[in-house]
Amino acid sequence: MTHSIPHNVLLDLPPFPPQRTGELADRVAALLGTKNDVLLVQGEAIIALEAAATSLARPGLKALNIVTSPYGAWFGLWLERGGSEVTNLAAENALPITFAAVEAAFEKQDFDLVALVHAESASGILNPLPEIAALARSKGALVVTDCVASVGGHPVEVHRLGIDIAVIGPQKALAGSAGLSMLSVSPAAWAQIEKPGAKEISTLSLLDLKRNWLEKGRGALPGMPSSLELHALDAALTRVEAEGLANVIARHETAARASRAALKALGLRELTPPETASNLATAIVLPEGISVPDALAAIGPNGRAISASVGAAANRVLRFQHTGRLAGFEPVVANIAALAGALNRLGHKADPGAAVNAILEVYNKASAA
Structure with missing residues (x-):
C-alpha cells in the first residue's frame, strides 16, 4: 500500500x-x-x-x-x-x-x-x-x-x-x-x-x-x-x-547503549570502541562468510535503520542507526529483531531473545536512574 x-x-x-x-x-x-x-x-x-x-x-x-x-x-x-x-x-x-x-x-x-x-x-x-x-x-x-x-x-x-x-x-x-x-x-x-x-x-x-x-x-x-x-x-x-534538550540527548545515549548491548548478545563486534563511538549509529562487523549485500537482502524492509557503512570497510560492516525518531525502545527492538532473523537465515546462530533482554536491561536501568 x-x-x-x-x-x-x-x-x-x-x-x-x-x-x-x-x-x-x-x-x-x-x-x-x-x-x-x-x-x-x-x-x-x-x-x-x-x-x-x-x-x-x-x-x-x-x-x-x-x-x-x-x-x-x-x-x-x-x-x-x-x-x-x-x-x-x-x-x-x-x-x-x-x-x-x-x-x-x-x-x-x-x-x-x-x-x-x-x-x-x-x-x-x-x-x-x-x-x-x-x-x-x-x-x-x-x-x-x-x-x-x-x-x-x-x-x-x-x-x-x-x-x-x-x-x-x-x-x-x-x-x-x-x-x-x-x-x-x-x-x-x-x-x-x-x-x-x-x-x-x-x-x-x-x-x-x-x-x-x-x-x-x-x-x-x-x-x-x-x-x-x-x-x-x-x-x-x-x-x-x-x-528538553538534555532528555533528547539522554534518549540517544540510552538507545546507543541498548543497541550495542543487543548486538553483543547477537555475537557481533563493534568496529569502533564504545569510548569513541557516537550516540547516533553503531558500525558492526559481520561474521565471516556473510557479506553486506547478503545481510541487507536477508534483513529486507523490516530493518529500516540498517544500511551499509562507508569506506574500505563497507564490504564487512553494517551501520545500525539509532538517530532521531529511531532513538527509542520500539525502533531499537524492531531493528535488532530484523537483524537477528537475517543472521539466522544466513547460518549465523543468533538469539533474538537474549538481544531483547539486553535491550530491556539497559532501558530498565535508565528508567530507574
Whole structure:
C-alpha cells in the first residue's frame, strides 16, 4: 500500500511570519549554548558547510582539516579553492581522529583554523572535539565544526568549547526536515570573513547574509524563503524544547547503549570502541562468510535503520542507526529483531531473545536512574 500525505497539508501553506525568523535563530542559539550570531541558510547543511569554507578561505590562511568522512575531505577542497594552505589530517578508515595526531600536527607548524566533523552518522564515530577545540584555542586558531549529526545526540556547547563556526541541520537527532540549515558565527570568525577578498553577491557568502539579514533586523530571509522549511524547523524546535534538550540527548545515549548491548548478545563486534563511538549509529562487523549485500537482502524492509557503512570497510560492516525518531525502545527492538532473523537465515546462530533482554536491561536501568 502506498501512503501519501494529503495535498492540503503541503500546498497553499501560510507564509512564515518574517518577524519570527529572528526568533528561530535565537532558539537555535539556545540549543547551541551560544550568544554568537546564528544564520539560517536555505538548503541542506552541505550548503552551509560550503558557505562557511568559501567565506573563510583566503590566500595565506593555514588550515588543519581533519578528515574522517567525505564531508571533511570536501571542506578541505573548498578551502583550497579559496587559496588557503590546507593540511589534511586523515584518520584511519572508519575510525575517529586521535588527539595525539592533532597535537603532532601542531608541533610541526601553526594553523589559523582547525576544521572537523564532531560525530559521523555514516560510520558511528565521535571525534574528540573538546580536546581539539581547547588545543586550537590555545594556539589562536579558529575552530570550525560540522555538528549536523551530533546536535541533539551529544552536547554541543559552542560557548564553553569556544567553537567559532558550528554548522547544524535539523534532519538527524532533532528529527526535522533537511531543507534548512543553520550556523553560529563568532566575532573572531566574522573578523576573518570580513577581510579583503570576501566572497560577495553569492549564495555561498556569509557576509551577504550578515549585511542583508542580520544588519537589516532579521526579517524575511533574502531571496525566496521556503515557508515549508521554516514551519518545519519551528515544529522540530518546538518538539525538542517540549522534550528538553538534555532528555533528547539522554534518549540517544540510552538507545546507543541498548543497541550495542543487543548486538553483543547477537555475537557481533563493534568496529569502533564504545569510548569513541557516537550516540547516533553503531558500525558492526559481520561474521565471516556473510557479506553486506547478503545481510541487507536477508534483513529486507523490516530493518529500516540498517544500511551499509562507508569506506574500505563497507564490504564487512553494517551501520545500525539509532538517530532521531529511531532513538527509542520500539525502533531499537524492531531493528535488532530484523537483524537477528537475517543472521539466522544466513547460518549465523543468533538469539533474538537474549538481544531483547539486553535491550530491556539497559532501558530498565535508565528508567530507574
